[in-house]
Amino acid sequence: MMKNFKHIFSVILIFCSLLAGAAHFPQDKKIPNEINVGLATGDAKVLSSYFNQNVELVVLDNDNVYSKAQAQQIVTNFFNKFPPLEKNAFSIIHDSGKENAQYVIGKLKTEKGDFRVYFLLKQNDGKQYIHQLRIEQQ
Template sequence: MKRKSLIITLLFVATIVVTGFVPQETNQSTLEIVSQAIQLGNSSDLAKHFNPTVELEILDDENIYSRAQAELLLKDFFTRNKPTSFKINHQGTKGNTSFAIGNYISPSGSYRVSIFMKTEKDKILIHQLRIEKSE
């Protein structure tokens, strides 16, 4: 019985060593968190997933901002355009990059949101976020 227990323990340890014990983020889990933050109009939760610098376009105003600057600009957008719903319509992944395109609805109108993410050091970060008025 002790031998069986020892073998199981050794197999468990070997599995941890071979696969790595650190859980990695997945595109899907990050996208769900980001989507929820947008749906709630929560700029601080959204900014947690930004690269230290992020390319941000809000209604034709485009620039590269620090994480903190981008958070403030999004907070202003969400305040002026409170979300009633947000839904991801398209998403894809290629290599270490992924994207999602969704529809953001507020009382002031409908917007197309494009999110571009990159995986770096086992962390998925938003490098570009675009909010454009829907036609």
């Protein structure tokens, strides 16, 4: 019960903080294609190249703030257990944001079921980094 409350609260907090500002995420700041490719192909190495030095990660039973290397290992284990179905297994359902932050909600199709993917991107020194990643079974 407490874990569900924590999840709902953090998702609401992300949405509210990103939607509160009047300025929207600049249209020229698209989601890096490598992130989509990493998720769609199950390539944790490509995906982790966009991880911030510390990442809030919620993947199955892992729910904590991890270093970039730890987060890559957890995501690698996830993809080993749940390989994506096809090359285009990840699709974006919704994305929005403001100034230097953007959130994305997507769907990942794997051999063992579908997952909802949430991630929060923040820009730093001209590059976008994943600060939060959630992969939850639908």
